[in-house]
Amino acid sequence: MFPSSNFSFSASSLFSAYASLSGFLMLVRSMFHDFIPENLRSYITKLLERFFTPKSKKVTMVIEEYMAYKRNQVFDAAEMYLRNRIGPETARLRVGKLPKQKHFTISVEKGEELLDTFENCEMRWTYVESENEKENEVKCYYELTFEKKLRDKVINSYLSHVIAESEKIKRSLRVVKLYSKDVYSRKDDDGMARGNWGCINLEHPSTFDTLAMDPDAKKKIIDDLERFLKRREFYKRVGKAWKRGYLLYGPPGTGKSSLIAAMANYLKFDVFDLDLSSIYDNGSLKRILLSTTNRSILVIEDIDCSSEVIDREAESDSEDGYAYAKVTLSGILNFIDGLWSSFGDERIIVFTTNHKERLDPALLRPGRMDVHINMSYCTGLAFRTLVTTYLGLDGLNHPLCEEIEKLIDSTEVTPAELAEELMQDDDTDIVLRGVVSFVEKRKVERSKIKELEDAMCKVIDDDYVVDDDDIHNYGSRNGSNKKKGKGRGRGKGKGKGKGN
Ligand SMILES: Nc1ncnc2c1ncn2[C@@H]1O[C@H](COP(=O)(O)OP(=O)(O)OP(=O)(O)O)[C@@H](O)[C@H]1O
Numbered sequence: 001m002f003p004s005s006n007f008s009f010s011a012s013s014l015f016s017a018y019a020s021l022s023g024f025l026m027l028v029r030s031m032f033h034d035f036i037p038e039n040l041r042s043y044i045t046k047l048l049e050r051f052f053t054p055k056s057k058k059v060t061m062v063i064e065e066y067m068a069y070k071r072n073q074v075f076d077a078a079e080m081y082l083r084n085r086i087g088p089e090t091a092r093l094r095v096g097k098l099p100k101q102k103h104f105t106i107s108v109e110k111g112e113e114l115l116d117t118f119e120n121c122e123m124r125w126t127y128v129e130s131e132n133e134k135e136n137e138v139k140c141y142y143e144l145t146f147e148k149k150l151r152d153k154v155i156n157s158y159l160s161h162v163i164a165e166s167e168k169i170k171r172s173l174r175v176v177k178l179y180s181k182d183v184y185s186r187k188d189d190d191g192m193a194r195g196n197w198g199c200i201n202l203e204h205p206s207t208f209d210t211l212a213m214d215p216d217a218k219k220k221i222i223d224d225l226e227r228f229l230k231r232r233e234f235y236k237r238v239g240k241a242w243k244r245g246y247l248l249y250g251p252p253g254t255g256k257s258s259l260i261a262a263m264a265n266y267l268k269f270d271v272f273d274l275d276l277s278s279i280y281d282n283g284s285l286k287r288i289l290l291s292t293t294n295r296s297i298l299v300i301e302d303i304d305c306s307s308e309v310i311d312r313e314a315e316s317d318s319e320d321g322y323a324y325a326k327v328t329l330s331g332i333l334n335f336i337d338g339l340w341s342s343f344g345d346e347r348i349i350v351f352t353t354n355h356k357e358r359l360d361p362a363l364l365r366p367g368r369m370d371v372h373i374n375m376s377y378c379t380g381l382a383f384r385t386l387v388t389t390y391l392g393l394d395g396l397n398h399p400l401c402e403e404i405e406k407l408i409d410s411t412e413v414t415p416a417e418l419a420e421e422l423m424q425d426d427d428t429d430i431v432l433r434g435v436v437s438f439v440e441k442r443k444v445e446r447s448k449i450k451e452l453e454d455a456m457c458k459v460i461d462d463d464y465v466v467d468d469d470d471i472h473n474y475g476s477r478n479g480s481n482k483k484k485g486k487g488r489g490r491g492k493g494k495g496k497g498k499g500n
Contacts, residue, residue: 059148064141074159078142079107080166082125085116103173118158121150177270178202181278181288197291202271204261210389211255211262212382212415217373221259224371225267229346241342245349245368249356250375253416256352259375260299269348270296276303282331289335290343297348300332304358329360336368377412380405386415390422391431400432404439411443 032041065075083106086093092109108114110129115122124145131138146154183198208218228244235242248256264271272292279285292298334340336349351369353359363369378386383405387393393401408418421435 057148058145059151061144061154062141063144064139073163075140075142077163077166078125078144080169081162082114082116082142083107084165084169085114085125087114090114102175118161119153121146121153123154123158171268174268176202176264176268178204179270179272179292181275197272199270202261202264204258204265206258206261207265208262210385211258212378212385212389212418213255213259213375214379214381221263221371221373222266225263228348229267232345241337241347242345243336243341243347243349245336245370246351247356247364247369247372248350248352248375249372250354251377251414252354253414254375254377255415256375257301259373260297260350260352263348263350264297267295267297267348269346272296272298274298274300276300276327279327282327282334285327285331286335286340289340292344292347294344295346297350299350299352301352302354303351303363304353304355329362333362333368378408378415378418380409382415383408383418386418386422390419391428393428398428398432400429400436404432404435407436407439407443411439411446413439413442417442 036044063074063078064072066072086106086108090108090112092112094105094107094109096105097103108127110127112127114125116125117123126143126145127140128143129138129140144154150158177199178201179197179199181196181198183200208222211218224244232242248259250256260271263269270293274288276285279288289298349369351363356364356372364372384401387398387401391398417438418435421438422431424434425431
C-alpha cells in the first residue's frame with residue numbers, strides 16, 4: 001500500500017499534468033484549425049474516426065424501392081416475401097385492400113423489424129421510410145442485416161431465394177382472368193393482354209379436387225402440368241417452343257370445360273377463349289394469337305364444329321364466285337408447331353371436341369397435340385368425387401354408394417347428369433335413391449337402344465347379302481375385290497355404311 005502523503009503528492013502532480021496536457025491539446029486543436037486546410041482536415045478526421053471506431057461484425061444492405069427510376073425487383077420481392085414472415089411479435093402492421101382484390105394486403109409499418117432464418121442463419125429485415133423535406137418526397141427501403149461472414153451466401157443464394165419465394169406467393173394470390181373477344185375491353189381491366197381482348201375474373205370453381213375423373217388419369221394430368229412448368233431449360237435445349245397442346249375429347253357433359261378451369265386454377269394461368277367463327281382470316285388469327293400473354297391457356301372449343309378448319313386445304317370459294325379469306329387448319333397448325341409457334345413462353349393450347357373421329361388427321365398426327373385426354377362417361381371411382389363434392393360424404397360411407405358405383409360402371413352416364421341428380425334434394429338418402437333409379441332407367445334405355453341397333457344391323461345385312469353378283473358389286477363399291485360370304489354379312493353391312 002502507498003503512504004497517504006505519497007498519494008496526495010501523486011494526485012496533485014497528476015492534476016497539474018492533466019491541466020498542461022489539456023492546454024497542449026487545445027493549442028494543437030487551434031493550430032489544426034488555423035493552419036491546416038479544410039480538405040486535409042476532414043480527411044484526417046475520417047481517418048482517425050475509422051481507426052478508433054470499434055469494428056462491427058454485422059453488415060447491412062440497403063434495398064431501395066427504385067433503381068434508376070425503375071422499381072427495384074428485390075424490394076418488391078422482399079415486400080411480398082416478408083408478408084409471410086410477419087409473426088405475433090410484430091407490433092405495427094399496415095393493412096389494405098383494393099376493390100378488385102380478394103385478400104387483404106398486410107405489410108410491416110416503418111421502423112418494424114422482422115426476423116427470418118435461412119439455412120440456420122439469422123437475417124434481420126427493417127422497413128425504413130425517410131422523409132426528404134427539401135424535395136418533399138419519402139424514400140422507402142428495406143435494411144437487411146446479417147453477419148459479415150454470410151455476405152456471399154446472401155448475395156449468391158438468399159436474395160434469389162427471396163425472389164423465387166415471392167414469385168410463388170404472387171402466383172398463389174393471383175386472380176385468374178378469362179379473356180374473350182366477346183367481352184368489351186375496358187381501360188381499367190388489370191389484365192395484361194393487348195388487342196381487343198376483354199376480360200373478367202375466372203370465377204369457375206372447378207379444381208382437380210372437385211373434378212370427377214379416374215384418379216390415375218387425373219394424377220397423370222397434374223404430373224404432366226408440373227413437368228411442363230419445370231422444363232424451361234429442357235425446351236430450350238431440345239429447340240422446342242415452351243408450349244404444350246392438349247386435345248380433350250368426349251361426349252357433352254363429361255367435364256372438358258371443367259378440366260380447363262381446373263387446369264387454369266391449378267396453374268394460375270389466364271384463359272383465352274377463342275371462338276374461331278368470329279375470326280375473319282389467318283391474318284387476323286395471327287394478330288389475335290400474338291396479343292395473348294405468357295403463362296396462359298388458349299382454348300379452342302368444339303374444333304370439329306368449325307367447318308372452315310376441318311378441311312386443311314379448303315379453298316375459300318363462295319357461291320357468288322368471289323374468293324373470301326378465312327381461317328384454315330394450316331393457319332392454326334402454323335401456331336401449334338410451325339414457324340409462329342415459337343412466340344411466347346409457358347403456353348398451353350387446348351382443343352376440345354365431342355367427335356374426335358371428325359377431326360382432320362393433320363391435327364391428330366403424333367407430336368401435334370402432345371396429350372390426348374379421353375373425357376368419357378362417369379366411372380364408379382369418379383362418382384366418389386361427385387358424392388364428396390355434392391353431398392359432403394366421404395367416398396363409400398353410405399350403404400347405397402357401392403350399389404350405385406356398380407350400376408354406373410355398367411352403363412353410360414355423364415358426370416353432368418349425375419351432378420344434376422345429386423342436387424335434387426337436401427336429404428342424402430332421397431338423393432342417392434334418386435341416383436339409383438336414374439341410372440337403372442338409363443341402363444334399361446341403353447339396352448333397348450342396343451337391341452334396336454343390332455336389329456337394324458341385321459336388316460341391313462339381310463338386304464345386302466343376296467347373291468354372288470351383289471357381293472361382287474358391293475366389293476367393288478368399297479374398293480375391295482374380296483368375296484364375302486353370307487355368314488359375314490354383318491361386317492359387310494357396317495362396311496357399306498362407311499363407304500357411303
Ligand atoms: N368430370 C366432371 N367432374 C365434375 N363435374 C362435372 C364433370 N363433368 C361435368 N360436370 C358438371 O357438369 C357441368 C357441365 O360440364 P362441362 O361443361 O365441363 O362439360 P363439357 O364436357 O365441357 O361439355 P360440352 O362438351 O357440352 O362443352 C359442369 O359445370 C359440372 O357441374
